[in-house]
Amino acid sequence: MKTHRTAAQWLELLQQRNNFKGTNIEFCQHHNVAITTYYKRKILGNYVHVSEGYFRN
Template sequence: MKTYRTAAQWLELLQQRSNFKGTNIEFCQHHNVAITTYYKQRALQAENQQNPNLIKARFQRYIITLYSDKSNHH
């Protein structure tokens, strides 16, 4: 299952991190986010803060891969 988040939703999620008492991994598990996606989005937010006029169409929607059981039951 894939979940799409807008840039604004990512910003809100990343802002919630400062109030979360656990590790980055625990935060990602709590929000069903892959840890690699979290770090990628955090880097993109930092880049956007350095250059707020930078808008890239390919970053308008973000994909998070949620892990699920991939075994076939036939």
């Protein structure tokens, strides 16, 4: 089953990565996140969606 996370939840999850003692793959498995989604969200983490596109926060 897919888990839908809000932008705030993704931000919190990405911040938790700093304290996780393991690889990105292990982190993703622990939090039930696809590694590709993790990298996508990590890249988009500093951007906010606006109707015309994505802009750096």
